[in-house]
Amino acid sequence: MTERSFRIRAKHVHSGCVAVFGAALVLVMPVVSAHAQWAVYDGANHVQSVLIAARELQQIDNQITSLANQAQMLVNQGRNLATLPLSTLSTLQSTVSQTTALLAQAQNIAYSVQSVEQQYQQAYTSVSSGMSDSTLFSQAQTRWQNSVGGFEDALKLQARVVGNIPSDSSAMTQLVSASQNSTGALQAAQAGNQLMALQSRQLSDIQAELAANGRAAELERARQAANEAAAEAQYQHFAQYDAYVPETVSVPGSGD
Helix, strand or coil, rough: CCHHHHHHHHHHHHHHHHHHHHHHHHHHHHHHHHHHHHCCCCHHHHHHHHHHHHHHHHHHHHHHHHHHHHHHHHHHHHHHHCCCCEEEHHHHHHHHHHHHHHHHHHCCCCCCCCHHHHHHHHHHEEECCCCCCCHHHHHHHHHHHHHHHHHHHHHHHHHHHHHHHHHHHHHHHHHHHHHCCCCCHHHHHHHHHHHHHHHHHHHHHHHHHHHHHHHHHHHHHHHHHHHHEEEHHHHHHHCCCCCCCCCCCCCCCCCC
């Protein structure tokens, strides 16, 4: 075998080895590449991820529930702070003003300590035997007028109190209905306060009526007591004169 033929044969052998090695690489590379693209399943990691997602969902659900509760709380606060659309204050104040005006119109002797002291002293406690009959009669006339005026004042005030009953009944019905239909604590409290104000005004009417009746009764008792003192003074004044002395009387035609 010549050197040239050996080199040619060696070249063929080398080329064949290279071809076989290249084919082997071609066969191996797809297998390695395909093996590298496969996903590895980790069960423990998957369970941990599911648990974390569940906790996050539970936290979100808790937050939604909390927000819903806060929203409901705000709604309830809005209802509790809602004011009552009904108000009877102006009506009550007007009624009280009318009753006060009637009391201020008291005839002769007003509801005043100074007025009572001054006028009572002049007409009821200043009676004495040294007064003239005209003075005693004038004082008796004043006392009679005071008593009549006191009774008239009491009757007018009673008429006012009785006249307030229908409006009080209507206001009470409206306030009770508003209290029962209230949407919150503030409305219920305001309705209750107005009911208490109505009762207070009614108690004021009763107090004023008792005062007027008591005034009329006291004026009449004072008049009777002063009249007794005036009668005593008139008797003392009459007793100051000499007693009757009989005298002889001549009758015409009697022959004496």
